[in-house]
Amino acid sequence: MKLFDVYPINPINIVKGVGSLVYDDKGQEYLDLYGGHAVISIGHTHPHYVKRLEDQLHQIGFYSNSVEIPLQKQLAEKLGHVSGKEDYQLFLCNSGAEANENALKLASFYNSKKKVIAFTGAFHGRTSLAVAVTDNPKIVAPVNETDNVIFVPWNDEAALEEAFENNDISSVIIEGIQGVGGIHVAPESFLQKIRSLCNTYKAVFIADAVQCGYGRTGKFYSHDFAGVNADIYTMAKGMGNGFPIGAISISPKIQAAYGMLGTTFGGNHLACAAGLAVLEVMEQDNLMQNAATVGAYLIDELKKFKQVNEVRGRGLMIGIDLPAEFAHAKKDLLFKHHIFTGESKPNVIRLLPALNLTKAYADRFLEAFNTVLSSATVLSNS
Numbered sequence: 001m002k003l004f005d006v007y008p009i010n011p012i013n014i015v016k017g018v019g020s021l022v023y024d025d026k027g028q029e030y031l032d033l034y035g036g037h038a039v040i041s042i043g044h045t046h047p048h049y050v051k052r053l054e055d056q057l058h059q060i061g062f063y064s065n066s067v068e069i070p071l072q073k074q075l076a077e078k079l080g081h082v083s084g085k086e087d088y089q090l091f092l093c094n095s096g097a098e099a100n101e102n103a104l105k106l107a108s109f110y111n112s113k114k115k116v117i118a119f120t121g122a123f124h125g126r127t128s129l130a131v132a133v134t135d136n137p138k139i140v141a142p143v144n145e146t147d148n149v150i151f152v153p154w155n156d157e158a159a160l161e162e163a164f165e166n167n168d169i170s171s172v173i174i175e176g177i178q179g180v181g182g183i184h185v186a187p188e189s190f191l192q193k194i195r196s197l198c199n200t201y202k203a204v205f206i207a208d209a210v211q212c213g214y215g216r217t218g219k220f221y222s223h224d225f226a227g228v229n230a231d232i233y234t235m236a237k238g239m240g241n242g243f244p245i246g247a248i249s250i251s252p253k254i255q256a257a258y259g260m261l262g263t264t265f266g267g268n269h270l271a272c273a274a275g276l277a278v279l280e281v282m283e284q285d286n287l288m289q290n291a292a293t294v295g296a297y298l299i300d301e302l303k304k305f306k307q308v309n310e311v312r313g314r315g316l317m318i319g320i321d322l323p324a325e326f327a328h329a330k331k332d333l334l335f336k337h338h339i340f341t342g343e344s345k346p347n348v349i350r351l352l353p354a355l356n357l358t359k360a361y362a363d364r365f366l367e368a369f370n371t372v373l374s375s376a377t378v379l380s381n382s
């Protein structure tokens with residue numbers, strides 16, 4: 001059997017990882033500023049994480065949601081505490097798309113309405129409703145098309161108000177920082193406007209924190225910068241440091257009923273052990289503070305490059321918008337300097353490293369980036 005060929009992959013076989021470094025099968029070291037797409041939050045093979053998963057595996061790896069799983073309650077308590085939303089309720093699932101799917105569905109159960117507002121540039125996943133609220137027709141199959149989704153231009157308050165006036169809105173879904181869309185920070189005033197319109201029209205405010213959440217920006221949810229609460233927060237990526245786990249954090253005003261949501265794998269013992277290990281390390285090592293400090297340093301330094309169009313982001317979620325002549329920058333960083341980064345179209349380099357990235361590694365990147373940009377300037381001048 002062959003693999004279903006859907007990923008344009010780099011010819012690199014990563015066999016080992018330690019902290020912010022990974023190694024290929026030839027022993028080549030790479031600096032990982034991508035974290036496998038914002039997933040590695042506490043660093044590869046963190047000793048506490050490895051031990052907690054190993055210990056759990058020796059006890060029990062999985063049992064279904066038909067029995068008590070005290071680890072789920074421990075995770076809920078810890079997550080409530082670290083996120084500062086202690087009165088919220090936790091539903092566990094397995095991925096970001098699934099978290100958004102559950103959030104949109106729960107909102108509709110809650111207010112018995114159908115229409116959802118999403119924004120231009122949004123990415124919320126690839127399952128049916130998650131992809132329907134994603135602004136990329138190329139990945140929406142005919143079966144996913146629906147009249148229930150209204151796309152409003154990003155940060156257009158007048159258009160948002162109009163969408164509310166003309167439709168019976170169930171929920172609004174928004175990333176605190178658009179990730180796949182190219183690192184665009186949602187303005188605080190826009191998030192506040194969503195909150196107030198959701199209050200007026202009894203709609204549910206869904207904060208997609210799958211990529212921008214879990215401490216990456218220096219606050220637990222990047223939406224928190226606006227000083228208003230969402231009704232549902234969705235999360236995944238950094239939550240398990242590579243172990244597949246997702247969740248929604250649900251306001252106390254939304255009440256649960258048996259059968260409303262459900263999953264086979266969500267909240268299993270191993271997943272909860274991974275989730276707890278991540279939060280324990282985040283707390284113990286003050287990783288949100290580190291993300292804020294090292295992120296601010298990187299952003300300040302990157303803004304000094306004259307060749308860069310714009311540097312966007314917060315904490316350790318950074319987009320470097322480059323002119324077209326630097327289209328090769330990501331590949332040069334990877335193949336000449338052995339640094340993994342992400343990208344968004346047309347020409348944005350995305351940095352999504354582990355939250356314990358050191359200043360020394362940030363400097364290693366800045367030096368390599370300087371070389372990449374300078375060699376491009378020499379080429380374009382010659």
Ligand SMILES: Cc1ncc(COP(=O)(O)O)c(C=O)c1O
Pocket residue numbers: 095096097098100123124125126175179180208209210211212236237
């Ligand atoms: C903001 C956002 N939401 C949802 C998702 C979907 O997550 P998953 O790939 O775990 O389904 C992603 C993935 O990139 C994302 O960036």
